[in-house]
Structure formats: structure tokens, C-alpha cells
Amino acid sequence: MSSIATQNLRLQYGERIIAENLNLIFDKSEIVSIIGPNGSGKSTLLKSLAKLLVPTGGAVYLDGKDLQNISMDNVARIISVLPQSAQAPGDMTVRDLVTYGRMPYQKMFSKLNDEDIKAIDMALKSTDMVKLQNNRMGNLSGGERQRAWLSMALAKEPQILLLDEPTTYLDIHHQLDLMELVVHLYKTMHIIVIMVMHDLNHAARYSHRLVAVKNGTVVADGSVAEVFRQDVLEPLYEIRAVVTTVKEGNYEYLACFPYAAV
């Protein structure tokens, strides 16, 4: 089981400080949603966890080692990222895209070995893309495309999966579809899933833990029950909101209804 943690992390774009003093630990298999208003530094934090952004202070530790001292290939084998609005050439097939997930394992000229092919088939199967594997990326619907990218991320056989607003641009049906899939992956692969979420109710419904970020600092970090509360969400988004429980059959879901901006 891998673990990833940040210590006094400071993140900057040029002179502008995006986030400071971030101390987070992710050390067990769980689904974590990072929530917070636009520009709070959620996506930037996710980038730094994936080694896409070099911290200007503090550090990210992967299994106790500074991420900056781990080679790109080794990071790539442990951490998978589904970036926001990633684009592939329209004529690329789904299977081709998923095959790229094996790049961190390949030498310059080596062919795919049995293990690679097994991982690719598994990734396609677990995202239900087997039937569409020879389809071109350009001919897929938004939901299918997102599943294809997710499949590629899984082909790396990661232990940590980072998703940046995975449901953006999807309709409600496909949003739910994708979230169910993420839960399914978490259950079958026992991985750490960290995702940036815009939809609060999805975040509450599908995660174990919520991290609330505002102005580049963590304002709340805990179980859904601890964070998904009126007194946390209202100041976080500067809104008025009601947090209630919706009962449907034997299940209860937490839900937040924002009704006014402050």
C-alpha cells in the first residue's frame, strides 16, 4: 500500500502564491474529495501530488520519499492522473490510448509483453470499454471518452488515482455512471482515489473523506460527516445552505441545498 503526504507545501505560479502550509496525509485505501470554491487551489494541489508542479516550499512525500527525488517513470507507475479536459487525436483508437498507459513500463524499443497486454485488457474490462476498444476517440460520447481516459490511467496499475473534476461536461446520467465506476474501482483494486469535485452532493455521496480548501489553505479535513456540515460549507463557499439527509428506501444520503450567496 502506497501513501502520499504533503508537508508545509507551498505552491506558486510564478510570483503568485496559490497554496501554502498544506499538510495532508493519504495513507489508506479510501476515496477522498477535495472541495472548495474556484481558484482555491484544488487543482493546483492535485497537480503537485502528481509531480506536475514543483513546490516552492515544503514537499510531497510518496512512500516517505520526496517526490522530487523519484524518477518520472517510478512516479508514473504508482500515480495515475486523469487531467481535466485531456485531448487525444480524433483518429486514435481507445485501445491505443489505453496502451499508452504502459509507457512507464516500457523501454525505448521494447514491444508489449504479456503482462502489458493483460493490464490493458483488465483496464478496458473494468471500465466497460472492451466493446468500444477499436473505436476512434473522435467518435465517442463525452462519457465514453472519460471512461477511455480512466481506462488509460488504470492500465498503469496505479496505487494512487488522481481525478481532476472527472464529471465536468457529462450529463447527470453519465456523471453518476462515472462515480459508480470510481467506487467500483476503489473496491476492486484497493487504491487511494483523490479527486477534485465541484458537485458537493456527489462528493458527499461517493467519498469517505472530504478535504475543504479555501484561499490555498485546508480549512477542514475529515470524514464526510465531519466536513459536510452547514457550519463548514457556508463559510467555505460564502453561501447560505441547508444540509439535510435524504432517505430513499434503506439508504440515507447527505445533501446540500445552497439557496443564497453571501
Next chain:
Amino acid sequence: MEPRMEKDNRSTVRLGTLCLGLVLLIASLALAVAAGAVHISISDLYQAVTAPGKTENYRIIYTLRMPRAICAGLTGANLALSGCILQGILRNPLADPGIIGISAGAGLAAMALMLIAPSLTALVPFAAFVGAIFAAAVVFFLAWERGVNPLRLVLAGVAVAAFFGGGMTALSVFFSDKIQGTVSWMAGGFAGSSWQHVRMILPYSVLGIVGTLCYYRKLNALQLGDDVAKTLGVHTERTRGLLVALAALLAASAVSVAGLLGFVGLIIPHVMRLVVGSDFEALLPCSALFGAILVVIADVAARTLFSPVEVPVGIFMSFIGAPFFLYLLKRRMRHS
């Protein structure tokens, strides 16, 4: 909903295109040797290859037409690959060594060396390479804005190309007494290409072509965007720098032999992308092959169509290439 299963027939298309390319390349090289003021039949050609030095036509074939055809082929392959790389790493369909100013940088450096130190002709490709790298650095610096902005890149390229073009004109004014030898070179063409030129361009071409073909996987990864490429373990900055250097090397070696031959690097990768798709594993070799074919045939046409006048092949390419560029520009504007 019934899943829309698609078939994967690309490997057939790719193999077919490669084979067709090889056949066409051999045919076009044969045509290049056969066609001209002195007609040479296939049997003459066969004899010249099998029994060197025994026929009248051997001298024409061996000293004039063969090196010229080989130079044209290598130049075409190099330019097409260079364009292919640039379009890939910049994710910009308008990139081409001519349009973004790399060729002009190479041209100015090569011309300066030819005029100032004519005895060092063997170093022309190297000087051109230095010029090309310099031009690329300037253009990238001008076009940089959190990544390379496509439109700024084209504009910066036009400015840099104009600047270096002005430099070449200035050189031709200041060295008007020595300019004779470089006039046909400047127009872009293979008149006077000899084995010396083949020897000059060959090592650089081989280095460039082999280097490029080694990097197809990384080029493919870069097509998915920098963030995705990084998460696949690619050092994007380092890789991009190296690929720009390869593109500059290929363009520079082409420029040292053929002068400013534009648009090959634009047209060929585009057409090949339509045929074999955007996977560089197939795109690179196909582009190289068809780039060679295009330039060899264009050179034959330039030599023979208006005979006895020989039109520089560069002018020929501009007449095909400029409208194609405008077409792409227009289509792109409509898309965005």
C-alpha cells in the same frame, strides 16, 4: 443502445501505404535518372547499374542525374520529417521549418559561410544547423506564453523568416562579386547537385532520420498534451528540446543542399496524417517516403516541363504549397 463496434483496419492501410511509398520512390528515382534532355531508356539504366563505365550514358547517369535524384530524395525526406516533428511537438498543423523561420536561419548561416569562407564548404550543414537552432530559439522565445501559442508562433516565424531573408539579401548585395555560385541555391533547387553534396547531406540525414524514428513513442505521448505525457514518465521539456534540435538538424541539412525549399514539411505530414492517422510510428516513415517522392518528382518536373529552361524546384513548390497553406489557415480559423 447497441454498441457501435468499429473495425481496426489501420495496420492494412499503413502497410499498404508504406509498400506503395517504396514502389513509388523507386519508380520516381528511376524516372529522375531516365528523364531529361538526353533520354535514357530503362535498359540503358539497367546496363549502367550492372556494368558501370561501359555505356555512353553512364557519365550522365552517374555524375549528373543519380546524385541529383539522391539529393532531392534526402532533402524531401528530411523536410517532411522536420515538419512532422514540429507539427507534433507544437500541436500546431501550421508548423513547418520554412514557416516558423528555421529554414531561413539555416539559409542565412549557410550562405554567409559559402560567401565568406568558400573553402569550408564541407561545414555548410553544420553552420546551417547552428543558424537553424538560433532561429528556433528566437521564435520560441517570442512565441512563449505559458507554452507555445500557435498563432504567435506563426507570426514570430514570419518575422524571423523576414529578418533572416533580409540578411540574405544584404549578403548578396555586399558580396555581389561572389554571388554567382549561390544564386541557384538561393532559389531552392538541385541544379549542380553532385556526389559531393550527397556526401555532405548524408551523415546529417542519417543522424536526423534515425534519431527521429527512435523518438516516435515520445512524440506520440506529447500529442496527448504535456500533463498527460509527464504522467506517462516523459521528461517533456528535455524531450521537446531534443526534438526541436532534430527538426533543426533535418531542416538545416536540407537547406545546405537545396536552399530554401518551402512547404514540403507542411504538405506531406498533413496528407499522410489523413491517410495513415496520427500515430507517429506510421506517420514518420510514411512522411519521409512521400516527402522524398514529392521532391524527386517536383525536381523532374522543374527540369523537364519548360525545357530547355530549368525552373528552380523551390518556385515550383511555392506554387503548390502557398495555396495549400492558405487552405489550412482558413479551415483552422473556421474551427476556432
